[in-house]
Amino acid sequence: MATKAGSSDNVGERFNGEYAVEINGLQKSFGPFHVHQGINLKVRKGTITYIMGGSGVGKSVLLKQIMGFIRPDAGKVIVNGESIHEASMRDTKRIRHSMGVLFQNGALFDSLSVYDNVSFTLKEQLHLPKSELDARVKSLLESVGLTFEHSKKMPAQLSGGQRKRIALARAIAMKPSIMMYDEPTTGLDPLTTDMVTKLIRETNDQYNLTSIVISHDTNVALDVAEELAFLKDGIVQYVGEPKGVFSDQNPDVREFFASGRKRLKL
Amino acid sequence: MLAPVIRYLRFWGELASFLWQTLTGLKMVYRRFPLIVQQIDFIGIQSLTILTFSGIFIGAVMSFQTYVALDLFGMESFLGASVGLALSRELAPVFAGIMVAGRAGAAIAAEIATMRVTEQIDALDALGTDPYDYLITPRLIAGVFSLPLLYGYFLLVGCLAGYFVGVVILDADGSIFWYRLAWAVDINDIFQGSIKAAIFGFFLSLMGCFYGFNANNNAQGVGIATNRAVVITSLLILFSDYVLTAYLPYDPSNLIYNGD
Ligand SMILES: Nc1ncnc2c1ncn2[C@@H]1O[C@H](COP(=O)(O)OP(=O)(O)OP(=O)(O)O)[C@@H](O)[C@H]1O
Ligand SMILES: [Mg+2]
Numbered sequence: 001m002a003t004k005a006g007s008s009d010n011v012g013e014r015f016n017g018e019y020a021v022e023i024n025g026l027q028k029s030f031g032p033f034h035v036h037q038g039i040n041l042k043v044r045k046g047t048i049t050y051i052m053g054g055s056g057v058g059k060s061v062l063l064k065q066i067m068g069f070i071r072p073d074a075g076k077v078i079v080n081g082e083s084i085h086e087a088s089m090r091d092t093k094r095i096r097h098s099m100g101v102l103f104q105n106g107a108l109f110d111s112l113s114v115y116d117n118v119s120f121t122l123k124e125q126l127h128l129p130k131s132e133l134d135a136r137v138k139s140l141l142e143s144v145g146l147t148f149e150h151s152k153k154m155p156a157q158l159s160g161g162q163r164k165r166i167a168l169a170r171a172i173a174m175k176p177s178i179m180m181y182d183e184p185t186t187g188l189d190p191l192t193t194d195m196v197t198k199l200i201r202e203t204n205d206q207y208n209l210t211s212i213v214i215s216h217d218t219n220v221a222l223d224v225a226e227e228l229a230f231l232k233d234g235i236v237q238y239v240g241e242p243k244g245v246f247s248d249q250n251p252d253v254r255e256f257f258a259s260g261r262k263r264l265k266l
Numbered sequence: 267m268l269a270p271v272i273r274y275l276r277f278w279g280e281l282a283s284f285l286w287q288t289l290t291g292l293k294m295v296y297r298r299f300p301l302i303v304q305q306i307d308f309i310g311i312q313s314l315t316i317l318t319f320s321g322i323f324i325g326a327v328m329s330f331q332t333y334v335a336l337d338l339f340g341m342e343s344f345l346g347a348s349v350g351l352a353l354s355r356e357l358a359p360v361f362a363g364i365m366v367a368g369r370a371g372a373a374i375a376a377e378i379a380t381m382r383v384t385e386q387i388d389a390l391d392a393l394g395t396d397p398y399d400y401l402i403t404p405r406l407i408a409g410v411f412s413l414p415l416l417y418g419y420f421l422l423v424g425c426l427a428g429y430f431v432g433v434v435i436l437d438a439d440g441s442i443f444w445y446r447l448a449w450a451v452d453i454n455d456i457f458q459g460s461i462k463a464a465i466f467g468f469f470l471s472l473m474g475c476f477y478g479f480n481a482n483n484n485a486q487g488v489g490i491a492t493n494r495a496v497v498i499t500s501l502l503i504l505f506s507d508y509v510l511t512a513y514l515p516y517d518p519s520n521l522i523y524n525g526d
Contacts, residue, residue: 064388067391067392096392096394099392100392101392103388103389104385105385107388108386109386110380111377120395121395124394124395170393171393174393174394
C-alpha cells in the first residue's frame with residue numbers, strides 16, 4: 001500500500017468543516033424502476049471523492065441530479081449551501097457555474113475546433129478580446145498537458161486521452177469550485193488511465209477544487225480516493241476512507257472491492 | 267385502450283413545451299446571427315443542387331402529362347398556365363418541402379440526436395448555454411427563411427423545364443406558353459406558395475430538432491430520430507398542404523377566360 005501515501009493522509013488538514021455537496025434522502029424512479037431509494041452523502045470541500053458502484057446503479061443519474069438536470073422525486077441536493085432543485089432558474093444557472101463536468105466520453109462539440117471547444121464558455125459568458133482569449137486557451141491547454149498547437153484540430157482527430165484532457169480544459173475554463181468526472185478512465189488503456197488519474201489529482205490541487213469522481217475502477221479508486229462512497233440497491237452502502245472497505249461489515253462492499261483486487265492478482 | 271391516447275396527448279404536450287422553450291430563445295436571437303447564417307447555408311444553399319434536379323424532373327413530367335391531356339382537346343395553348351399554376355400553388359412548395367426534409371431535416375435530426383447520445387447537449391447545459399437558444403432557434407429561423415427562397419428557385423427551374431419539354435421537345439408554341447403562364451399565375455399565387463413553403467420549412471426544422479433532441483440515449487437512438495423526423499415531416503407537409511389550400515383565401519375569378 002505504499003502508493004497510497006500522500007493521498008488520504010492530508011485530508012484532515014484541508015477539510016475545513018464545510019461540505020461542497022450534501023445529498024439528503026434522495027429518491028428517483030424511472031417508471032416502476034427505483035434507481036435511488038434515499039441517498040445520503042456529504043462531500044467535503046477540497047477532497048477527491050469517488051462514487052462507485054456497478055453498472056446501472058444510477059451513478060450518472062446521481063451526477064445529473066447534482067447538476068440539476070434531473071429533478072429528484074424526493075430529497076435534496078445542496079451545492080455550496082444552496083438547494084439546487086429549489087432555486088430559481090437564474091440561481092440554478094449560477095450554482096451550475098460553480099460546477100464543471102467531464103462527461104463520460106468528453107462530450108466535446110464535434111462541429112467545433114479544439115480552440116472553440118476550450119474557449120466556448122469564455123466566449124459565451126465573457127466578452128474578451130481575441131488576444132486575451134488566445135492567452136487563456138493557451139494556458140488552459142498547458143494546464144492539461146497540451147500545447148496551443150492542438151487548438152486547430154477537430155475533436156475527431158484526437159485520441160481518447162487527448163479528448164478527455166481537452167474536455168477537462170473546457171470544464172475548468174470558468175474556474176468552477178467543484179469538478180465532477182463521469183467514468184474518466186473507463187475504456188482507456190492503463191497508461192492513459194494513469195495519466196488521467198494524475199491529471200485529476202493535479203487539477204484538484206492546482207485549482208483548489210472539490211472533485212467528485214464516478215467510476216467502477218476499484219483499483220484506481222482505492223489508490224487516489226480520499227473519500228469513497230459505494231452505491232448499491234439505490235442507497236449508499238459505504239462511505240469513508242478507502243482502506244475501510246475490506247474490513248466493512250457489509251459483505252456487498254467487501255465483495256465489490258475484493259473482486260477488483262482478485263483480478264489484479266491474476 | 268387508454269395508452270395510445272395518453273401517448274398522443276403526451277406527444278403534443280412535449281412538442282408544445284419544446285416550441286415554447288424555443289420561442290423563449292428568440293429574445294437572444296441577435297447573438298446567434300452567425301449560427302443562423304451557418305444554418306441558412308446548410309438548409310438553403312446546400313439544398314440547391316438537389317432542388318435543381320427535382321425541379322427539372324417535376325417540371326418536365328408535369329409539362330409532358332399536361333400537354334398530352336390538353337392536346338386531346340386542342341387546348342395546348344393552356345400548357346403554360348397549367349404548369350405555372352400547378353407548380354406555383356402546389357408542386358413547388360410541397361416538393362421543395364419534402365426534398366429538403368429528406369436532406370436537411372434528416373441531417374438536423376441526426377446531428378442533434380448524436381449530440382444528445384454523446385452528452386453534448388448536457389455539456390451545453392453544464393457550460394451554462396441554453397441548448398434551445400444555441401441549437402434549436404437558429405435552425406427554426408433558418409428553415410422558415412430558406413424555404414420560401416428555395417420555393418422560388420424550384421418554381422423557376424420547374425417552369426423552365428416545363429417550357430423545354432412542352433415547347434422544345436413536344437410541339438407547343440413558345441410565346442403562348444409564357445403568355446398564358448403570366449396570365450394565370452399572379453402575385454397572390456406566388457405569395458401563397460411562399461407562405462406554404464415557410465410553414466413547411468418551419469415543420470422540417472421543428473421536427474428534425476424535436477426528434478433529435480428527444481432521441482433515446484442508445485445506439486438506435488439516432489436512426490430512430492432521423493427516420494421519425496422525415497416520415498412525420500413529410501406527412502405533416504402533405505396534410506397541412508391540403509388544409510392550407512382549402513383555407514388560404516383564393517380568388518379563381520382571375521382565371522375566367524374571356525377569349526383574348
Ligand atoms: N432518462 C432516463 N429515463 C429512463 N431511465 C433512465 C434514464 N436515465 C437513466 N435511466 C436508468 O437508470 C438506471 C441508472 O442509470 P445510470 O446511467 O445512472 O447508470 P450508471 O450507474 O451510470 O451505469 P454505467 O456504469 O453503466 O454508466 C439505468 O437502468 C438506466 O436505464
Ligand atoms: Mg454512467
